[in-house]
Amino acid sequence: MRLSRDVAVVGGGMTRFHHKIHAERTSRELFVEAALEAKGSVDNGFDLKEVEALFVGNFSSDAFEGQSHTAALMADWLGITPVAASRIEDACASSGVAVNVAAMAIASGAYDVVMVGGVEKMRGLTTEGVTDTLAMAADAIYEVGAGFTFPGLYAALASAHFAEYGSNWEQLAAITIKNHHNGSLNPKAHFQREVMDIALRQGEREQLTFGDELEFLKSSLNPYVAYPLRLFDCCPISDGASVLILAAGERAQEFTDSPVYIRGIGQASDAMALHDRESLTSLRATRLASAQAYKIAGVQANDIAVADVHDCFTIAELLATEDLGFFSKGDGGRAAVEGRTGLDGEVSVNPDGGLKAKGHPVGATGAAMAYEMFKQLRGEAERHQVAGAELGLAHNVGASGATVSVQVYGR
Amino acid sequence: MRLSRDVAVVGGGMTRFHHKIHAERTSRELFVEAALEAKGSVDNGFDLKEVEALFVGNFSSDAFEGQSHTAALMADWLGITPVAASRIEDACASSGVAVNVAAMAIASGAYDVVMVGGVEKMRGLTTEGVTDTLAMAADAIYEVGAGFTFPGLYAALASAHFAEYGSNWEQLAAITIKNHHNGSLNPKAHFQREVMDIALRQGEREQLTFGDELEFLKSSLNPYVAYPLRLFDCCPISDGASVLILAAGERAQEFTDSPVYIRGIGQASDAMALHDRESLTSLRATRLASAQAYKIAGVQANDIAVADVHDCFTIAELLATEDLGFFSKGDGGRAAVEGRTGLDGEVSVNPDGGLKAKGHPVGATGAAMAYEMFKQLRGEAERHQVAGAELGLAHNVGASGATVSVQVYGR
Numbered sequence: 144m145r146l147s148r149d150v151a152v153v154g155g156g157m158t159r160f161h162h163k164i165h166a167e168r169t170s171r172e173l174f175v176e177a178a179l180e181a182k183g184s185v186d187n188g189f190d191l192k193e194v195e196a197l198f199v200g201n202f203s204s205d206a207f208e209g210q211s212h213t214a215a216l217m218a219d220w221l222g223i224t225p226v227a228a229s230r231i232e233d234a235c236a237s238s239g240v241a242v243n244v245a246a247m248a249i250a251s252g253a254y255d256v257v258m259v260g261g262v263e264k265m266r267g268l269t270t271e272g273v274t275d276t277l278a279m280a281a282d283a284i285y286e287v288g289a290g291f292t293f294p295g296l297y298a299a300l301a302s303a304h305f306a307e308y309g310s311n312w313e314q315l316a317a318i319t320i321k322n323h324h325n326g327s328l329n330p331k332a333h334f335q336r337e338v339m340d341i342a343l344r345q346g347e348r349e350q351l352t353f354g355d356e357l358e359f360l361k362s363s364l365n366p367y368v369a370y371p372l373r374l375f376d377c378c379p380i381s382d383g384a385s386v387l388i389l390a391a392g393e394r395a396q397e398f399t400d401s402p403v404y405i406r407g408i409g410q411a412s413d414a415m416a417l418h419d420r421e422s423l424t425s426l427r428a429t430r431l432a433s434a435q436a437y438k439i440a441g442v443q444a445n446d447i448a449v450a451d452v453h454d455c456f457t458i459a460e461l462l463a464t465e466d467l468g469f470f471s472k473g474d475g476g477r478a479a480v481e482g483r484t485g486l487d488g489e490v491s492v493n494p495d496g497g498l499k500a501k502g503h504p505v506g507a508t509g510a511a512m513a514y515e516m517f518k519q520l521r522g523e524a525e526r527h528q529v530a531g532a533e534l535g536l537a538h539n540v541g542a543s544g545a546t547v548s549v550q551v552y553g554r
Numbered sequence: 555m556r557l558s559r560d561v562a563v564v565g566g567g568m569t570r571f572h573h574k575i576h577a578e579r580t581s582r583e584l585f586v587e588a589a590l591e592a593k594g595s596v597d598n599g600f601d602l603k604e605v606e607a608l609f610v611g612n613f614s615s616d617a618f619e620g621q622s623h624t625a626a627l628m629a630d631w632l633g634i635t636p637v638a639a640s641r642i643e644d645a646c647a648s649s650g651v652a653v654n655v656a657a658m659a660i661a662s663g664a665y666d667v668v669m670v671g672g673v674e675k676m677r678g679l680t681t682e683g684v685t686d687t688l689a690m691a692a693d694a695i696y697e698v699g700a701g702f703t704f705p706g707l708y709a710a711l712a713s714a715h716f717a718e719y720g721s722n723w724e725q726l727a728a729i730t731i732k733n734h735h736n737g738s739l740n741p742k743a744h745f746q747r748e749v750m751d752i753a754l755r756q757g758e759r760e761q762l763t764f765g766d767e768l769e770f771l772k773s774s775l776n777p778y779v780a781y782p783l784r785l786f787d788c789c790p791i792s793d794g795a796s797v798l799i800l801a802a803g804e805r806a807q808e809f810t811d812s813p814v815y816i817r818g819i820g821q822a823s824d825a826m827a828l829h830d831r832e833s834l835t836s837l838r839a840t841r842l843a844s845a846q847a848y849k850i851a852g853v854q855a856n857d858i859a860v861a862d863v864h865d866c867f868t869i870a871e872l873l874a875t876e877d878l879g880f881f882s883k884g885d886g887g888r889a890a891v892e893g894r895t896g897l898d899g900e901v902s903v904n905p906d907g908g909l910k911a912k913g914h915p916v917g918a919t920g921a922a923m924a925y926e927m928f929k930q931l932r933g934e935a936e937r938h939q940v941a942g943a944e945l946g947l948a949h950n951v952g953a954s955g956a957t958v959s960v961q962v963y964g965r
Contacts, residue, residue, distance in 0.1 A: 147558045147663035169695070196821075201643075205616045210694040212645040215956040218823045219830070225842050227821035228957065229651050232641040234623040240640050244655060250662035252558035253819070283621040284580070408664070410607075410638035412629045419630070431636050545626035546639065 145439055146250035149392025151402035152552070154189065155514040156180025160333045160383035160502030162266050170204055170213070170264040171220040173384035177260060177507075178221050181386040186399040189388070195254040196227040198245045200238025200261035201506035206276045207265055217262070227254075232506075234280035235455060237261060238385065239509025239539025239548035243408045246550075249391050256394070260386030261511070263504035273380050277505070280542040282416040293455070294377060296417060296543040298369035301458035303423035305371065307473075312371050314476025315457035316360045319375045321485055322454065322493050326500025328486075328526035333381045333502030376457040381502030385511035403520045406442070406534075407551040409435030415545045428547035429466035429538065436536070437468075440551040444468030447490055447551070448532040449519050451512035453540035454497040463538055464492060467549075491529040494519065509548060512537035516552040556850055557661040560803025562813035563963070565600065566925040567591025571744045571794035571913030573677050581615055581624070581675040582631040584795035588671060588918075589632050592797040597810040600799070606665040607638040609656045611649025611672035612917035617687045618676055628673070637669075643917075645691035646866060648672060649796065650920025650950025650959035654819045657961075660802050667805070671797030672922070674915035684791050688916070691953040693827040704866070705788060707828060707954040709780035712869035714834035716782065718884075723782050725887025726868035727771045730786045732896055733865065733904050737911025739937035744792045744913030787868040792913030796922035814931045817853070817945075818962040820846030826956045839958035840877035840949065847947070848879075851962040855879030858901055858962070859943040860930050862923035864951035865908040874949055875903060878960075902940040905930065920959060923948035927963040 156177045158165070165173060182189050199214040210216065214228035231241040238261025245259035265273050278292045286296070304310050319338060326332035327340075342359030359365065365373045388398070395402035409432035414420050421427060437443060444467055452467065454460035465475040469490050470483075478484060484492035495501045495515045498508060516535035518524045535552040567588045569576070576584060593600050610625040621627065625639035642652040649672025656670035676684050689703045697707070715721050730749060737743035738751075753770035770776065776784045799809070806813035820843035825831050832838060848854060855878055863878065865871035876886040880901050881894075889895060895903035906912045906926045909919060927946035929935045946963040 145663050147661075197823075203616050203622055205614050205690055208694060209690055209698070211614055211643060212691040212826070212953050212956060214644060215823045215952060216693070216826045219826045219956065224824050224956075225822040225839060227654075227843075228644070228823040229655060229821075230643040232622060232643050233625060233639070243638075244640060244659070247659050247662035247664050248655070250558075250664065251658035252556050252661060253658050279616055279620055280623040282627070283619060287620070410640075411636040412608075412626045412639040413635050415623070415627050415630045428636060432638075541626060542623050545623060545630065545635075 146246065148250045150246045150249045150405045151390050151392050151395035152387050152405065152517045153390045153395055153398035153402050154181045154185040154388035155517040156184055157331055157385035157511050157514050158383045159331045160381040160504055162333065162379060162381055165382040166266065170208060170262045171216055173264060173382060174217045174260060174262040175221050177384035177386040178258065181388050185388060189398060191223050193256045194223050194226055194258045196248055196257045197223065198229050198231060198241040198259040200231050200241035200509055202232060202234060202237050202263055203276055203279065207267055233546040234541035235505040236509055236539040236541035236546045236548050237506045239512065239537065240410060240546065242509060242513050242550055243410055243548050245389055246405050246408055249389055255391040257389045258386060259389060259510060260384060261507035261509055262384040263506040264382050265380050265504060266382050270380060285416045294369040294372055297456040297458055298372045299417060300423055300462065301371050304458065307424045310461065310476040314461065314480055315376055316357055317479040318454065318457040318460050319360065319499060320356050321479065322497040322499040325486065325494050325527055326496025329495045329501060332496040332500050333379050334500045372456055378455050378498040378503040381504045383502060383504035383507045385507045385514050387510055387513050387517065401521050403517050403552050403554060405550055406553045407436035407440030409433055409549040411547055413545050417543060425472065426462055426466050426544035426547060428544050429463060432547040432549040433467045436549040436551045442534060442551060447534050447536045449491045449494060449529040450536040450538065451495065451515050452492055452538040454493060454499050455503060457499065459540065460492065460497065467538060486527065486529060494524065494527045494529050509539035512539060513550060520552055520554055557657065559661045561657045561660045561816045562801050562803050562806035563798050563816065563924065563928045564801045564806055564809040564813050565592045565596040565799035566928040567595055568742055568796035568922050568925050569794045570742045571792040571915055573744065573790060573792055576793040577677065581619060581673045582627055584675060584793060585628045585671060585673040586632050588795040588797040589669065592799050596799060600809060602634050604667045605634050605637055605669045607659055607668045608634065609652040609668065609670040610641050611652035611920055612641055613643060613645060613648050613674055614687055614690065618678055644957040645952030646916040647920055647950040647952035647957045647959050648917045650923065650948065651821060651957065653920060653924050653961060654821055654959050656800055657816050657819055660800060666802045668800045669797060670800060670921060671795060672918035672920060673795040674917040675793050676791050676915060677793050681791060696827045705780040705783055708867040708869055709783045710828060711834055711873065712782050715869065718835045721872065721887040725872065725891055726787055727768055728890040729868040729871050730771065730910060731767050732890065733908040733910040736897065736905050736938055737907025740906045740912060743907040743911050744790050745911040783867055789866050789909040789914040792915045794913060794915035794918045796918045796925050798921055798924050798928065812932050814928045814963050814965060816961055817964045818847035818851030820844055820960040822958055824956050828954060836883065837873055837877050837955035837958060839955055840874060843958040843960040844878045847960040847962045853945060853962060858945050858947045860902045860905060860940040861947040861949065862906065862926050863903055863949040865904060865910050866914060868910065870951065871903065871908065878949060897938065897940060905935065905938045905940050920950035923950060924961060931963055931965055
């Protein structure tokens with residue numbers, strides 16, 4: 144696997160991910176906001192007429208808004224028809240895959256300038272409605288029919304990992320605490336408060352004081368959702384959109400003096416249902432997709448300085464940091480406790496707060512990861528900047544791991 | 555627009571499109587049947603392990619089956635994980651667009667062998683349920699909210715064309731009669747009876763005899779669905795799947811002695827809602843997508859010998875034959891009446907029966923068009939073979955024309 148042409152990111156934008164501030168807005172409005180920020184981010188002025196094709200990752204505007212044919216609608220509302228407009232759906236990896244497809248579209252020679260993004264407007268439904276809708280990304284017959292929704296599926300992965308490697312929930316809590324810290328530094332994040340800050344306020348309301356964050360996370364104020372996962376192990380339900388502008392490498396300098404390049408892409412699938420997997424303690428698709436991306440980029444896992452990984456649940460970040468090769472199998476939890484994935488760690492994981500704190504409007508997540516790498520590698524991530532980051536990675540998972548996309552980004 | 559590498563079709567398969575015979579089957583079972591036929595069609599034996607990526611066009615398994623994440627599921631059930639698996643949704647053009655994306659994936663250098671197909675299992679819902687689900691492909695706020703469903707949208711296009719060009723319903727009836735004739739020659743078609751045959755049987759049941767097909771089509775046995783469109787102006791609701799195996803041009807001979815090449819691709823978008831279009835009597839996206847495809851292929855409209863065009867309603871075929879440049883604007887209806895689009899006409903349009911008679915499981919339609927071109931150009935279309943066809947075209951429309959994909963095929 145290789146790409147015939149270099150592909151550069153020359154612009155990026157995203158809405159804040161949130162559950163309330165977008166209450167009166169539709170997905171088309173969210174997408175246009177992100178796209179106009181992306182347009183404005185291009186250094187030398189940018190005319191949207193340059194865009195030749197649009198790829199939109201979206202999980203299920205069908206179920207969330209009674210609206211499909213999402214990509215053409217976004218092109219229409221952004222005023223960029225007649226560009227070729229295509230929607231990609233690969234569950235929660237929809238826009239991660241869309242970035243890969245967009246990169247291939249440029250590498251193919253078909254287009255020089257492509258817009259790619261993602262959008263999801265979820266909060267029109269109740270929490271129960273969202274949970275049921277998301278469950279469509281699992282096997283409707285063999286998993287959902289048996290009562291599984293995603294908290295349960297990831298809880299099974301956590302239990303298996305605990306049993307096989309002796310990892311534990313306190314390690315997951317370290318991921319929660321780190322990602323809330325990072326989110327507190329990111330004005331686009333859904334949650335912008337440290338766990339300690341939340342603990343103090345909640346404690347006040349409950350006439351309690353807590354010695355530390357872990358005490359709070361262990362208390363009944365952080366109830367179990369699906370054992371061993373508690374509320375703070377789960378990402379929130381968010382609305383939002385994210386957009387990138389890509390250009391053929393040889394034309395990147397027309398648009399910006401500081402392009403970021405997609406050095407490698409990878410993607411893999413796996414059995415839909417957990418009962419058909421070879422392992423419950425490792426996502427094979429993550430291993431294979433990242434191996435492809437590393438190979439194309441000519442890098443190794445330990446070359447990566449900063450990574451956005453798919454932490455829909457804290458256990459997913461633990462698994463990702465192992466399966467991407469950042470740490471040996473079984474060491475991911477310890478590495479999190481030891482701060483090795485913090486903003487100043489050996490590999491900064493989810494510096495933007497991750498799905499846990501930044502939020503997870505599912506179709507928008509993969510492109511938002513790409514947006515974060517674009518900002519990090521240009522040194523524009525402000526308070527959550529990882530110092531001197533040269534190589535970044537975005538890792539987007541569909542459902543419980545039946546789809547994984549990866550990109551490696553570099554200057 | 556160009557493609558950096560040649561792309562060949564080396565295998566193809568499809569289920570019969572039908573409303574009853576698939577009643578007990580899910581989309582995953584339909585897809586696997588089509589994929590195994592495609593595998594078997596490759597001359598020199600074919601190991602599915604050769605497949606590196608899968609693209610699946612699907613409109614809304616979400617709404618039809620409570621199942622999204624469709625591409626990974628198909629990879630899983632076909633036993634081809636860990637291939638990269640991506641779902642494309644562009645309304646009724648989902649798998650036409652998927653063919654374009656798959657061609658770009660090969661041209662990009664990322665993959666040499668790609669499977670692309672489409673699937674839709676619609677008949678789990680009632681006719682009313684299907685109509686409402688399909689309407690999600692129109693503008694949910696401004697069209698559906700005002701009462702529009704697709705028969706009404708296409709009826710508006712028909713009325714506008716009648717008014718502007720003096721075309722008429724009898725011309726649409728000629729398209730119905732032709733496509734039923736072609737369908738009667740295609741064992742994969744949903745309807746395999748001539749209109750005359752249906753008329754005689756219906757007449758018998760009703761104690762009536764009809765002098766000719768037109769009398770039948772004008773009678774109350776062919777009621778209005780949305781004026782001026784009657785029941786026989788509308789395609790049926792079908793279940794089905796279609797699959798192609800594509801390979802990099804330089805490797806095609808490894809797989810078959812008679813590959814068919816994708817000579818050109820094109821795609822365009824347009825305003826979602828009819829009220830925002832520049833014209834109601836022409837689909838701009840068809841004009842632009844076909845112009846791109848012709849340019850890449852280095853051909854002109856009148857070089858095309860055989861074409862599958864998107865006749866979800868008879869008026870759509872009339873519009874397509876004009877907008878693709880086969881006939882001058884306003885001449886499409888007359889051309890149909892004069893037999894110029896018949897199996898032995900100057901351009902054979904919908905030799906497989908088209909959506910009207912072959913059926914329209916929406917996500918499967920674009921890839922089924924590609925399958926038909928593969929068969930036609932290899933001379934394997936049996937009773938509906940167009941003699942000596944050298945260049946073919948597939949034209950797939952999303953919704954009322956907000957998405958159009960085109961491919962030009964040649965030997």
